[in-house]
Amino acid sequence: MPTLAHYLLVSGLLFSLGLAGVLLRRNILIIFMGLELMLNAANLSLVAFSRFNLLPNGLPNYNAQVLVFFIITVAAAEVAVGLAIIVALFRAKQTTHVEDLNTLKF
């Protein structure tokens, strides 16, 4: 049987991969995908905690699953707004490469 430590380790690895994507890639769309990976890693640890800490009636703690539901909703809204901003950015600058977007750089 997998233990809570297994799930937390996998969740940590997924978060690290998302963080690596944000830090190492230069395409703004891939950076955005890295953000999604990190959100999903948080969801995984929340669901794992919900299943391993049962309520007194012996059922999973649904508060965590409702929080995951909210995170998924906010992430969907965030993706829609973020992609609209990226499209506006591409219209203005014809690039999605973050190193070409240095107008504000001192």
Added chain:
Amino acid sequence: MQLALFWIFSILMLAFALGVVFLRNPVSSAMSLVMTFVALAAVFVTLDAFFIAVVQVLVYAGAVMVLFLFIIMLLDLRAEKQRKVRPSAWLGGGLVVGGFMAAISQVIAGWPALHQTKPELSDPSFNDVAGVGFTLFRDFNLPFQIIGVLLLVSTVGVVLLSRKELK
């Protein structure tokens, strides 16, 4: 059996997540991300969170990734040309990620309560959707309605942002 399924889907998920980060073509990255989300839904099923697994497939692998692919095709992105790699960026990134992983594994190794196996459910044929629904509408009714307003605001924002003339 449970452990085998957990490892199969976790390794699948992490392999596709590696693909998201290291493939050069944005379309391949997006397809890997779809597979990551599907494998994550399978891991949710091993945790008896059936409702969340279904929502994950519908919302993430369905709606969000269609949006991503749509934008990639709209912008007509090609595979990135190999730019010169900055060693400082890779060193910094590797250092941050490695340090984070080391911190997590140290916490997990030093906390015996995390090594418990899954406690048995009192009712193996429990109704997962009913549990989430009752909690959502009884204990979290106000946040639920606020999230509805958030979706409305983001819809209006997206329409405003994607108009031809940004004022």
